[in-house]
Amino acid sequence: MTPEATGLLGFLAMLALLGLKVPVGIAMIAVSVVGYGYLIRPTAALARLGSDPFTTVTTYAFSVIPLFILMGLFLANAKLGSDLFSLVNAFVGRLRGGMAMATIGAGALFASVCGSSIATASTIATVTVPEMRKYNYNEGLAAGAAAAGGTLGILIPPSAALVLYGILTEEPIGKLLIAGFLPGVMTAGILMIAAYLVARFKPELAPIPERRERPAILPELRKTWAIPAIFGSSIGGIYGGVFTPTEGGAVGAFLSLLLTLMTRRLSWPSFLAALHQTGRITAVIFLIVVGGKMFGYFLTVTRIPLQLTTFIAALDIAPFVVVFVLFALYFVMGALMDEIAILVIMTPIVYPLIIKLGYDGVWFGVLTIMMLLTGLLTPPVGLLSFIVSGLTGVPLNKVYAGVTPFWIALIVAISLVIIFPEIALFLPRMMR
Numbered sequence: 001m002t003p004e005a006t007g008l009l010g011f012l013a014m015l016a017l018l019g020l021k022v023p024v025g026i027a028m029i030a031v032s033v034v035g036y037g038y039l040i041r042p043t044a045a046l047a048r049l050g051s052d053p054f055t056t057v058t059t060y061a062f063s064v065i066p067l068f069i070l071m072g073l074f075l076a077n078a079k080l081g082s083d084l085f086s087l088v089n090a091f092v093g094r095l096r097g098g099m100a101m102a103t104i105g106a107g108a109l110f111a112s113v114c115g116s117s118i119a120t121a122s123t124i125a126t127v128t129v130p131e132m133r134k135y136n137y138n139e140g141l142a143a144g145a146a147a148a149g150g151t152l153g154i155l156i157p158p159s160a161a162l163v164l165y166g167i168l169t170e171e172p173i174g175k176l177l178i179a180g181f182l183p184g185v186m187t188a189g190i191l192m193i194a195a196y197l198v199a200r201f202k203p204e205l206a207p208i209p210e211r212r213e214r215p216a217i218l219p220e221l222r223k224t225w226a227i228p229a230i231f232g233s234s235i236g237g238i239y240g241g242v243f244t245p246t247e248g249g250a251v252g253a254f255l256s257l258l259l260t261l262m263t264r265r266l267s268w269p270s271f272l273a274a275l276h277q278t279g280r281i282t283a284v285i286f287l288i289v290v291g292g293k294m295f296g297y298f299l300t301v302t303r304i305p306l307q308l309t310t311f312i313a314a315l316d317i318a319p320f321v322v323v324f325v326l327f328a329l330y331f332v333m334g335a336l337m338d339e340i341a342i343l344v345i346m347t348p349i350v351y352p353l354i355i356k357l358g359y360d361g362v363w364f365g366v367l368t369i370m371m372l373l374t375g376l377l378t379p380p381v382g383l384l385s386f387i388v389s390g391l392t393g394v395p396l397n398k399v400y401a402g403v404t405p406f407w408i409a410l411i412v413a414i415s416l417v418i419i420f421p422e423i424a425l426f427l428p429r430m431m432r
Helices: 003-019 024-039 042-057 060-077 081-092 096-109 119-133 139-154 161-167 173-179 181-201 217-224 226-239 245-262 270-301 304-314 319-334 339-356 361-375 383-392 396-421 422-429
Strands: none
Touching: 003 024, 003 270, 003 304, 024 042, 024 270, 024 339, 042 096, 042 270, 042 319, 060 096, 060 161, 060 226, 060 245, 060 270, 081 096, 081 119, 096 119, 096 139, 096 181, 119 139, 119 383, 139 161, 139 181, 139 361, 139 383, 139 396, 161 173, 161 270, 161 361, 173 181, 173 226, 173 245, 173 361, 173 422, 181 361, 181 396, 181 422, 217 226, 226 245, 270 304, 270 339, 304 319, 304 339, 319 339, 319 361, 319 396, 339 361, 361 396, 361 422, 383 396, 396 422
16 A cells, blocks of 8 residues: 555544544544554554653643643633623623624633633633623624634634644744734624624614613723733733743743732632643643644655645645635534644644745744634534533524624634735734
């Protein structure tokens, strides 16, 4: 059997294992060991199995992932989601669909101190959906806005997914994190516009209360000033060259802990819960990364990435067409698989192709994460849709209906970054 045929068979075998509910990391490791052993020799595959997990997870750059996750979980357990929602609602609450817009804005603000979409969606949904119910908002729209706001957790820095992409491709992690800022802000704005338009054209979904006091802005700013301060210290330090990404993550985690202790919002059980959740999330990510690294080595010896790059480069089509085709592929996969798994599986295959076509690796990193956002909402997987449904009691079919306009808004945002790469590259090019 040729190396290419072995690689294709291995890819199909991995998909079959995923269909049997085998954990993603385990499935990739199993296929990689068998395939590498077949193409090279069994002893070489076992040697990789013995060394790769250790060498992968002890990489210094990986230490930033648990720090970013811990930073967000400290603040999530401190119940800051309510304050952030009140702050944004003070600005836009009087508009048609204002509470849905405030939900997305609160998600964006919380994403600026949290590297996880799950933590962002969970924190925001438990606060905002019950509040919108009080004012007779449509349940689907309320839950859809919370899920859409949660997607920003892996785009706006700090982003564990962008860090992971940087480790897989050896692109500068600091530049990747900064590159996600403007696309993240733009995406948040487009999602808020989508909420406004839905409420404008279907006012029955988001009624304006007749007698509702507008929250005062100044008191809400006093409650939430620490969020931009933590973001500015952590990510601003990375942008200014003061910190490495790992140091920035440590500063952010420390300041988050300090804030929650000073405000007496973090109890001892909440502190332990944050540590426990961080350990579990980090362990899952690391297992997937180990599997992805080994799967990447397997793909390399199959020569599939090289053959694919050569084939695409020989076609007489515009490079941006290739990017839109990849977008369609990521969209289909996102509806069926976990987003981190897609990132780890596909990056070793498509990254060489993107570089060969002359595109910037940092730009494609941001674009990759944006392409994965749609999968967080799309059935049958739609992880954030499941989470919001479970936390709020909104039926899943209503959540899927509610996320539809936001799904379209995400596609608009992705298209803009494809057409105008400077949206992602402007800030990284100004870094020291």
